[in-house]
Amino acid sequence: MSAAPQKLGVFGGGTVGGGIVEILQSKADHFKSFTGTTIDVSKICVRDTTKKRDFDLPPNCELVTDYDSILKDDSINVVVEVMGGTTEAKTVVFESLKAGKNVVTANKALIAAYLPDIEALIVELNGKNEHKVEFRYEAAVCGGIPIIRSMQSDFVGDEINMMSGIINGCTNFMLTEMDAHGKSYDDALKEASELGYAEADPTLDVGGFDARSKLKILMRLGYGVDVNEEDIAVRGITELTKVDFEYAKMLGGTIKLVGVAKRLPGDKLAAFVSPTYIDADDTLASVSGPTNAIEVISTNLVESTYIGQGAGRFPTANSCINDIVALAKGDTTPLPFNSKGSLTYVDDFESTFFIRFKYSDDLGITRQCGEICEKYEVSINSILQNPVTCRNDAAFVLITERVPLSNIKKVCDEIEQLDWCQGTPFYIPILRG
Amino acid sequence: MSAAPQKLGVFGGGTVGGGIVEILQSKADHFKSFTGTTIDVSKICVRDTTKKRDFDLPPNCELVTDYDSILKDDSINVVVEVMGGTTEAKTVVFESLKAGKNVVTANKALIAAYLPDIEALIVELNGKNEHKVEFRYEAAVCGGIPIIRSMQSDFVGDEINMMSGIINGCTNFMLTEMDAHGKSYDDALKEASELGYAEADPTLDVGGFDARSKLKILMRLGYGVDVNEEDIAVRGITELTKVDFEYAKMLGGTIKLVGVAKRLPGDKLAAFVSPTYIDADDTLASVSGPTNAIEVISTNLVESTYIGQGAGRFPTANSCINDIVALAKGDTTPLPFNSKGSLTYVDDFESTFFIRFKYSDDLGITRQCGEICEKYEVSINSILQNPVTCRNDAAFVLITERVPLSNIKKVCDEIEQLDWCQGTPFYIPILRG
Numbered sequence: 001m002s003a004a005p006q007k008l009g010v011f012g013g014g015t016v017g018g019g020i021v022e023i024l025q026s027k028a029d030h031f032k033s034f035t036g037t038t039i040d041v042s043k044i045c046v047r048d049t050t051k052k053r054d055f056d057l058p059p060n061c062e063l064v065t066d067y068d069s070i071l072k073d074d075s076i077n078v079v080v081e082v083m084g085g086t087t088e089a090k091t092v093v094f095e096s097l098k099a100g101k102n103v104v105t106a107n108k109a110l111i112a113a114y115l116p117d118i119e120a121l122i123v124e125l126n127g128k129n130e131h132k133v134e135f136r137y138e139a140a141v142c143g144g145i146p147i148i149r150s151m152q153s154d155f156v157g158d159e160i161n162m163m164s165g166i167i168n169g170c171t172n173f174m175l176t177e178m179d180a181h182g183k184s185y186d187d188a189l190k191e192a193s194e195l196g197y198a199e200a201d202p203t204l205d206v207g208g209f210d211a212r213s214k215l216k217i218l219m220r221l222g223y224g225v226d227v228n229e230e231d232i233a234v235r236g237i238t239e240l241t242k243v244d245f246e247y248a249k250m251l252g253g254t255i256k257l258v259g260v261a262k263r264l265p266g267d268k269l270a271a272f273v274s275p276t277y278i279d280a281d282d283t284l285a286s287v288s289g290p291t292n293a294i295e296v297i298s299t300n301l302v303e304s305t306y307i308g309q310g311a312g313r314f315p316t317a318n319s320c321i322n323d324i325v326a327l328a329k330g331d332t333t334p335l336p337f338n339s340k341g342s343l344t345y346v347d348d349f350e351s352t353f354f355i356r357f358k359y360s361d362d363l364g365i366t367r368q369c370g371e372i373c374e375k376y377e378v379s380i381n382s383i384l385q386n387p388v389t390c391r392n393d394a395a396f397v398l399i400t401e402r403v404p405l406s407n408i409k410k411v412c413d414e415i416e417q418l419d420w421c422q423g424t425p426f427y428i429p430i431l432r433g
Numbered sequence: 434m435s436a437a438p439q440k441l442g443v444f445g446g447g448t449v450g451g452g453i454v455e456i457l458q459s460k461a462d463h464f465k466s467f468t469g470t471t472i473d474v475s476k477i478c479v480r481d482t483t484k485k486r487d488f489d490l491p492p493n494c495e496l497v498t499d500y501d502s503i504l505k506d507d508s509i510n511v512v513v514e515v516m517g518g519t520t521e522a523k524t525v526v527f528e529s530l531k532a533g534k535n536v537v538t539a540n541k542a543l544i545a546a547y548l549p550d551i552e553a554l555i556v557e558l559n560g561k562n563e564h565k566v567e568f569r570y571e572a573a574v575c576g577g578i579p580i581i582r583s584m585q586s587d588f589v590g591d592e593i594n595m596m597s598g599i600i601n602g603c604t605n606f607m608l609t610e611m612d613a614h615g616k617s618y619d620d621a622l623k624e625a626s627e628l629g630y631a632e633a634d635p636t637l638d639v640g641g642f643d644a645r646s647k648l649k650i651l652m653r654l655g656y657g658v659d660v661n662e663e664d665i666a667v668r669g670i671t672e673l674t675k676v677d678f679e680y681a682k683m684l685g686g687t688i689k690l691v692g693v694a695k696r697l698p699g700d701k702l703a704a705f706v707s708p709t710y711i712d713a714d715d716t717l718a719s720v721s722g723p724t725n726a727i728e729v730i731s732t733n734l735v736e737s738t739y740i741g742q743g744a745g746r747f748p749t750a751n752s753c754i755n756d757i758v759a760l761a762k763g764d765t766t767p768l769p770f771n772s773k774g775s776l777t778y779v780d781d782f783e784s785t786f787f788i789r790f791k792y793s794d795d796l797g798i799t800r801q802c803g804e805i806c807e808k809y810e811v812s813i814n815s816i817l818q819n820p821v822t823c824r825n826d827a828a829f830v831l832i833t834e835r836v837p838l839s840n841i842k843k844v845c846d847e848i849e850q851l852d853w854c855q856g857t858p859f860y861i862p863i864l865r866g
Contacts, residue, residue, distance in 0.1 A: 023590045023733065034589060034767055144734045146587045154579045156467060157456045157754035283740060286719045291736075300456065300751035301577040303724075307716060307738040318733035321590035331764045334467055 004077065006039040006328045009070030009101075011092050012083035013046040013063070016106055016139070018055035019317025020080060024324075025058055035328035043070050045083075071095050078327060080320060081105040082139075086113050097121055097133050104323040106139035106316055112213035116226050119336045126335075134332060136323035141214045142167055142292040144315025145308040146322065151221035152333055159299040160222045162262040164276075164431060167214040169290030169310040170197040170205040171237050171257040175275075176288040179245045179254050185238070197290050197311075207236035208257060208273040215259035215273060218294070223261065223269055224338035227345045235274040239426055244275075244356055247384055247397040251354075253279040256287070258431060262349065267342060270349035272405075277354045277430045283307075284431065348406045352381065352433030355398045355412065355425055362420035369398065372414050376407045402433065437510065439472040439761045442503030442534075444525050445516035446479040446496070449539055449572070451488035452750025453513060457757075458491055468761035476503050478516075504528050511760060513753060514538040515572075519546050530554055530566050537756040539572035539749055545646035549659050552769045559768075567765060569756035574647045575600055575725040577748025578741040579755065584654035585766055592732040593655045595695040597709075597864060600647040602723030602743040603630040603638035604670050604690040608708075609721040612678045612687050618671070630723050630744075640669035641690060641706040648692035648706055651727070656694065656702055657771035660778045668707040672859055677708075677789055680817055680830040684787075686712040689720070691864060695782065700775060703782035710787045710863045716740075717864065785814065785866030786833045786841050788858055791826060795853035802831065805847050809840045835866065 008024075010017050021041055024031070031039050041061045049063040057063065070076055071092070079096035083089055086109050093110065096103050097118070105111070111118075118135060126132045138148045142165070166172050173195070174188035183191070189206065192198040204210040212234045219225055237257050248255045256278055261271035278285045283305050287293040292310030297303055309315035359365060366383070373380055379401035386396070400408065412425040441457075443450050454474055457464070464472050474494045482496040490496065503509055504525070512529035516522050519542050526543065529536050530551070538544070544551075551568060559565045571581045575598070599605050606628070607621035616624070622639065625631040637643040645667045652658055670690050681688045689711055694704035711718045716738050720726040725743030730736055742748035792798060799816070806813055812834035819829070833841065845858040 027590050031590070034770075036767060144737065146583060149586065150579060153582065153759065154751075154755055156758050157460050157464070158751055281719065281721070283716065283719050286714065286716050288714070300747040300754075302742050302745070302748060303740075304577065304742075305738070305740040307736075307740070309735050309737075312735070314733040315735060318587075318591055321733075322587055325589050326586065329765055329767060332762055334469060334762060337467075 005037050006078050006324070007076045008039065008041045008078045008080055008324070009073065009076040010041055010044045010080045010082065011067070011070065011089070012081070013044045013053055014082070015313045016082040016316045016320065017044065017080075018053060019313040020082065020320050021055050021058060023314075023317055023321050025056070031325060031328070035325060037328055039324060039328055042076055043073065045070055067092060067095075071099055076101060078102045078104065078324065080324065081107060082320065084109070086110050090114060093118065094121060097125060097135065100129065100131050100133060102134040102327050104136045104320055104327070106137070106320055108140045108213055108217070111137050111140045112216050112229060115217065115220060122335050132332075134327055135335070136326065136333070138323050139316045139319035141217050142294065143309055143311045144318060145292055145294065145306050145310070146319065147218070147294050147306055148221065149322070150306065151218070152337055154301070155222065155296070155298060158301055160263070160296055161299065162260065162297040163218055163222055163294060164258050164260045164284065165215065165218065165292070165294040166256055166284060166287050167259050167292055167294065167310065168205055168208070168211040168257060169292055170202065171211070172287065172292070173197050173290040174206070175237060175240070175256055178240070178242070180288070182242070185240065206238055208234040211257060211259045211273045215261060215271060218259075219261045219269070219271060221338060222296070223263070223343050225269055225343050225345060227271065231345065231347065233272040233274070233347065235428070237275055240275055241393060243386070243393050243395045244426070246386065247354070247356065248277055250384055251277065251399070253277055254285050255428065256284060258284070260429070260431070263343065264346065264349060267344060268346045269343040270346055272349075272429070275428045277428055279431070282431060348404055350402050350404050351429040352402050353400045353408050353427050354430055355400065355408065355427040356395050357398070357415065357425050358393060358395045358422040359420045360422060361394070365420055368418060369415065372411055376410045378403045378407050378411050399430070438470050439511050439757070440509045441472065441474045441511045441513055441757070442506065442509040443474055443477045443513045443515065444500070444503065444522070445514070446477045446486055447515070448746045449515040449749045449753065450477065450513075451486060452746040453515065453753050454488050454491060456747075456750055456754050458489070464758060464761070468758060470761055472757060472761055475509055476506065478503055500525060504532055509534060511535045511537065511757065513757065514540060515753065517542070519543050523547060526551065527554060530558060530568065533562070533564050533566060535567040535760050537569045537753055537760070539570070539753055541573045541646055541650070544570050544573045545649050545662060548650065548653055555768050565765075567760055568768070569759065569766070571756050572749045572752035574650050575727065576742055576744045577751060578725055578727065578739050578743070579752065580651070580727050580739055581654065582755070583739065584651070585770060588655065588729070588731060588734070591734055593696070593729055594732065595693065595730040596651055596655055596727060597691050597693045597717065598648065598651065598725070598727040599689055599717060599720050600692050600725055600727065600743065601638055601641070601644040601690060602725055603635065604644070605720065605725070606630050606723040607639070608670060608673070608689055611673070611675070613721070615675070618673065639671055641667040644690060644692045644706045648694060648704060651692075652694045652702070652704060654771060655729070656696070656776050658702055658776050658778060660704065664778065664780065666705040666707070666780065668861070670708055673708055674826060676819075676826050676828045677859070679819065680787070680789065681710055683817055684710065684832070686710055687718050688861065689717060691717070693862070693864070696776065697779065697782060700777060701779045702776040703779055705862070708861045710861060712864070715864060781837055781839045783835050783837050784862040785835050786860050787863055788831045788833065788841065788845065788860040789828050790831070790848065790858050791828045791855035792853045793855060794827070798853055801851060802848065805844050809843045811836045811840050811844050832863070
């Protein structure tokens, strides 16, 4: 147990930074009795020291504007990076580690982009220096859910076979509104923005890219595999329409934006971010609003689900605090973590699928669908067709048996060429299908 | 990071012990790369060395029958206690700690009975000895759910306001069968026994006592309060009838056996184990079969839910493995844990309640109920009465507003004296009510 007083330099005095300072202040005695040492914020680096803050500056804590006043301060042994971004934050994190300081960050974008580089730096530093540095980033994925530590601690003797996560709060809020309250996409997005769940530019959320960054990190932790984000197939929620929810309800379930990474036979690994059909009795179906959830299917633990807040001042700050306290009591995470990974990433997987076709009425639709599916060896499980066909969003849904995604793509490409097919067929996987 | 080779002495060569040995064997290389040291099982203490085991003995591992061959073996630095019981297991744990060995246990009964004593011993030992001992018991509550470590790590800077857990797999399986499949209590219990979810004597399960032991441990961890198990009100599932599920369904929810501990104004803490009405859109309602779940409402993390396997060879062994690996890499849990607790346990709390009365038809039932409720200041939210009154289990349900449990008891005691009231009125709390 480390008895060294923890002197923190915090980069960022915004929402999360303020939350961290507040918790450290209010729990100071408890942390001291728990860790045997003191945890004090020495300096907070901000852009503008005159800006009014929504938290009280701790005693003896200095607001600074230049990075070096923290980076070059040898009395500071822990750097907390909650400034965001990947340029200056990268400099801060790398320079802090090189200066022998432990680092805690909440920066998802930074971790998604540079985790292997950061780990390599730490391995190098800890290989040659007697003083070891530690790096923690619990808050970087799913704010208040302790999924990083769980991956680093609870699954070390386990074999993860599938991870499925609702890992973007904005889109889950929107889909809940669209499904449960029948709202339009535009209204749901407007409300998400008003409530602060959506970014000013919501593209990263609704396009599925934010979820993909998180999935990439989870894949690194859970499977020991580094994948280029761009290699993970992503479909956002922008193409979802009311009729999709209607058919999902007919099937007894709902549609959520889910990030999935699953082990395939032959040491392969597939992943995607996509709207996904989920049966109502699956726990993930009950995860509503901006809440996040991750379901892990594994050999030992069988099925584990972690549900919690994906963002917000105190959930995110709480995760940073857990990292800070773990450092104070001397816990270590040997790096590189989970280097056992020997899986090969592949851009194809088998699943049952939900395919929705918009159509104008015509003769021979079922026959043509049947022929094309047969040609690409796609077995049809069922066809759902709402009898109300006079509406302008007339659509039917085809549920397939378990088939490769690549075959589904071929079927959809070919059907899209047919006269009756309106727009691009919309396919989504069925969770656990 | 501890580089000392970990030499394990395991007490118990049964289901869990075998699982631990198997995982240690199959993951040896991974654990070595992760912890920087080796983890070997040196000796396994069993009752009968000639009994056929369902796992392969590791190389250089000895089966022994006398405790001292582990306790007095100075080369063994970690004892894993998976023998169960509270008598000999207590001796093993206490003597191991005194001998300077770290201890990992999966023994719920032992922890429920002796956690404060164990912590006191460790504080004493670590106060006077240079060599510190560590004690871990992740598997003791909810097998595969990392709830102990979560309480010790994720909530250290948080304030828990309510914990609600489905923490007995046998009863949750039975209630799922009774609710979803309309099975009788007896059929559900028979099936639970056949599937190995129920003990030979199921009293501890169906009576709620097993759940109460776990709740007591969770209260110690989450609130820092030691409560006598006997002081926690417990109601098992034996009084539940088909009609209760029918009314729960009418209300849009279900009934689960839940252990609840909640902070009350004035630094008070209340707790109970009871069948509890849960709305269908609450995550706990989706937890079916023998699965366990714990929902924590707290100031920072707002709402966190952990769902997983409550028992079984590999889920339980996996939790022991996590403890063993944490010890190998030198993680510590300073004790006494969460000594901040300043809450006073009280045997009363406010909630909305679901009260079911069996009755023989009579005039004036509603008036009498109304009068008695008014007398004890119990506001009625609604009365549900199934129109089928000719059946022999005719019953109606009264839903109250938020009132003290003590008032509900008075109402029920008085109504029970009335001629039309058949048997004892059955009241259960409404979760989050």
